Amino acid sequence: MNEANHQSLISQQHIQSFCQRGFITLPSICNADEIAWFSRRYDDIVTAIVGCKPAEIARISSLAESHVFERSLPLSAREEFAQTGFYRRARALVAALSGADDSQLRCGWRLFFKLSGFGETFWHQDAAYRPEPFDSITVWMPLEDANLDSGCMHYLPHSHRNGLHPHRRQHGHLTVDTSKVDLDLAQAHAYPVPAGGCTIHHCCTVHYASANAGPGPRRALALVCARAALAPELARRAA
Numbered sequence: 001m002n003e004a005n006h007q008s009l010i011s012q013q014h015i016q017s018f019c020q021r022g023f024i025t026l027p028s029i030c031n032a033d034e035i036a037w038f039s040r041r042y043d044d045i046v047t048a049i050v051g052c053k054p055a056e057i058a059r060i061s062s063l064a065e066s067h068v069f070e071r072s073l074p075l076s077a078r079e080e081f082a083q084t085g086f087y088r089r090a091r092a093l094v095a096a097l098s099g100a101d102d103s104q105l106r107c108g109w110r111l112f113f114k115l116s117g118f119g120e121t122f123w124h125q126d127a128a129y130r131p132e133p134f135d136s137i138t139v140w141m142p143l144e145d146a147n148l149d150s151g152c153m154h155y156l157p158h159s160h161r162n163g164l165h166p167h168r169r170q171h172g173h174l175t176v177d178t179s180k181v182d183l184d185l186a187q188a189h190a191y192p193v194p195a196g197g198c199t200i201h202h203c204c205t206v207h208y209a210s211a212n213a214g215p216g217p218r219r220a221l222a223l224v225c226a227r228a229a230l231a232p233e234l235a236r237r238a239a
């Protein structure tokens with residue numbers, strides 16, 4: 001997949017749909033070689049983080065991590081990941097969807113790992129984990145086909161329009177507190193994507209990922225992009 005392709009990955013219709021519904025899906029953002037490269041590096045990195053093979057995470061994981069094992073990409077890998085076509089394309093997509101200039105974006109990486117048998121990722125808004133302004137956008141790419149069996153994303157359309165809802169902790173993760181907000185989750189749908197495809201969502205979009213009932217792991221990589229204006233705010237809060 002060459003770099004010129006990122007322009008052709010989305011249309012005006014995608015941009016409109018993202019603004020109206022709070023997410024889109026794309027069948028491909030990486031080719032087979034790129035997926036193979038990310039898969040090798042992903043396993044090396046997870047092994048280095050936890051000190052055992054990814055398949056053995058279940059042995060050492062807590063209850064929280066038996067739903068989804070989630071980590072930031074270690075600093076040592078960021079330079080190398082920033083050289084990838086996925087990074088350039090994902091940034092260009094976020095710039096096109098948000099109207100921001102690519103140079104205004106600050107991006108961070110997350111790894112979401114579900115071994116076979118791991119539970120659901122609870123309904124939440126990413127904004128619950130972040131400071132204002134709530135303008136970040138996530139590009140989420142599975143390294144295996146993500147479907148109902150393996151743990152695909154589910155989105156509640158239009159839910160990014162109503163700000164941040166109250167959340168509570170459930171097994172160590174934040175989840176929308178449905179006793180305090182009336183969400184019609186029956187309107188949500190599953191959005192399966194193949195390996196190397198992606199979903200892109202706004203940080204206020206209510207979403208969830210199903211449990212991994214399949215035989216193998218479901219590895220996913222997310223690039224979270226926010227306008228640079230967020231950086232001073234993060235620094236202020238961290239002080």
Ligand SMILES: O=C(O)CCC(=O)C(=O)O
Nearest residue numbers: 068112121140209220222
């Ligand atoms: O991969 C998952 O299970 C959940 C991912 C997610 O919630 C996100 O990228 O915001």
